[in-house]
Amino acid sequence: MKNIFKSLCFGLLLAFTVISVNPVKDVNAATKTKVTYKLDKGTLTVSGKGEMPKKMTFKENKKIKKVVIKNGITSIPKYAFSDCKKLKKVVIGKDVKKIGKYAFSHTKVTSVNIPNKVKKIETGTFAYCKKLKKVNIGKKVTKIKGFAFWNCNNIKKIEIPNSVKVIEKQAFYKCKKLEKVKLGNNVQTIGNAVFQTTNIKNVKIPNSVKAMGVAAFDSDKTKINVEIPGNITVDKAHWISVCNAGKITFTTDLNIELIQHLEAEDFEVSKNDPNYTSIDGNIYTKDGKTLVRVAALKKNVRIVDGCENICTSAFLYTPLGLNWEAKLRKHIDNLFIPKTVKNIDEKSYITYESEPEKITSEERAKVQKGAVTINNIQIENKNFDVNILSKLLDKVICNKDEVLKQLAAK
Structure with missing residues (x-):
């Protein structure tokens, strides 16, 4: 940036x-x-x-x-x-x-x-x-x-x-x-x-x-701590307005589209927000059953007990596009999935631009180089269907093969 x-x-x-x-x-x-x-x-x-x-x-x-x-x-x-x-x-x-x-x-x-x-x-x-x-x-x-x-x-x-x-x-x-x-x-x-x-x-x-x-x-x-209205408009799609933040606190109801323009370690949603809640710095639906967004700078991610669904857009940080330098980058040291998680919710709460019709291999490699990486993953439910996790990994540009090998070894 x-x-x-x-x-x-x-x-x-x-x-x-x-x-x-x-x-x-x-x-x-x-x-x-x-x-x-x-x-x-x-x-x-x-x-x-x-x-x-x-x-x-x-x-x-x-x-x-x-x-x-x-x-x-x-x-x-x-x-x-x-x-x-x-x-x-x-x-x-x-x-x-x-x-x-x-x-x-x-x-x-x-x-x-x-x-x-x-x-x-x-x-x-x-x-x-x-x-x-x-x-x-x-x-x-x-x-x-x-x-x-x-x-x-x-x-x-x-x-x-x-x-x-x-x-x-x-x-x-x-x-x-x-x-x-x-x-x-x-x-x-x-x-x-x-x-x-x-x-x-x-x-x-x-x-x-x-x-x-x-x-x-x-x-x-x-790292800057920011209090911000939840309905601000960003003038360029998928460009980051607040970079390298510690905690971002929303003072009004959150328009979830804003999330893709904010880079932080933790989010705190307004207590009166009718649609979302924040737990341990991540954003869930109001009932806490669906994980909507993991803060981009959070290294250790523990999905809360009681969460049943992981939304694919929760980890989607590098949508393909041409504004490479403005994309969020995400590197997770540890990801813990509790036994309450049963499904990957393919509904996206965030609208991303579609992949350009013409994209060179060099451009694709550039975005993949800075994409999501997961160093360690723990799944509490031993009977969890890895194919369900694969659905998430297919949606996110990440080190999928390494993650699946890691789980097979365990």
């Missing part, structure tokens, strides 16, 4: 080199508009009334250490201070309504207060600000656009205000020290890889969220 967006990231970096905005040479001169600027001992002060002219950019300026945008200024143009390598401090006046894309990217800014009149944080505004530690997002921001805080390594905590409805792709991608995030109660969409390669340990996704993209949450060095 870590390499899903490499090409996209490369394109972003390329954008910085391809777009040329000449740095202002005479920073003491006044413009012909009502907005003027002055550089004095490393401090650039912009004052006046209205928008900063589009041509008033200081990209790659080597003298600027501090920027002060005075009250009265209403906008900052795109790339305005991009690549000002010595820029560490920014003060933005309360009247600023718009900050252009990549305006402060590739600088050494350590903190920023985004004024309350700003409604959108534009694309890449603070991308690659690796010294950025503190961000206060204005109370009227409704959208955080793609790459806004991309690769900002010093941010440890972020609070998204209730005004925000959309967080676009990779907004906080590669913020490797980001440990805490609080999402506002009105967020509706979390795009692709928004919090990928972070260090978030716990997050509560509000019930307002209706859609999430691939790898929206994917902590780098720790």
Whole structure:
């Protein structure tokens, strides 16, 4: 999952080199508009009334250490201070309504207060600000656009205000020290890889969220615990939205289709869910008689006593398709089947895409290489019909021959 967006990231970096905005040479001169600027001992002060002219950019300026945008200024143009390598401090006046894309990217800014009149944080505004530690997002921001805080390594905590409805792709991608995030109660969409390669340990996704993209949450060095509504929509079929999770807790009734987009060690279904229950981190029908889903990262699987049926989709993690890198991978060290299990339920509770009509042997081998493996299986009922188990193994891409040999040896 870590390499899903490499090409996209490369394109972003390329954008910085391809777009040329000449740095202002005479920073003491006044413009012909009502907005003027002055550089004095490393401090650039912009004052006046209205928008900063589009041509008033200081990209790659080597003298600027501090920027002060005075009250009265209403906008900052795109790339305005991009690549000002010595820029560490920014003060933005309360009247600023718009900050252009990549305006402060590739600088050494350590903190920023985004004024309350700003409604959108534009694309890449603070991308690659690796010294950025503190961000206060204005109370009227409704959208955080793609790459806004991309690769900002010093941010440890972020609070998204209730005004925000959309967080676009990779907004906080590669913020490797980001440990805490609080999402506002009105967020509706979390795009692709928004919090990928972070260090978030716990997050509560509000019930307002209706859609999430691939790898929206994917902590780098720790397993993230997630509280999530059970009816979120994922925009791409069979892509994983929450990766490498410890426990995923559903706060509303579960739409079982969502399960195929979540990678976790344990699931916990809402107690009031009318259709499903969770036992030992796995999901069963409400009466506990049919195993519906085994958590993808669970290594030791003990099917609960009283379970009578195993649903084939409980172990179906690698449906054939073309999005190989987005498939769940499942490796089971020990699988215990109690004597109460009598049947393999071939009903699938989850809808998978069908196998493509044209699929090469190389593509088939690729998906099989990362498919389900079962190292050890124990069946409590000595009279259990192995042919019934074979029905399950036929449905799941796994090490079937090894499993059957193992049982015959016992």
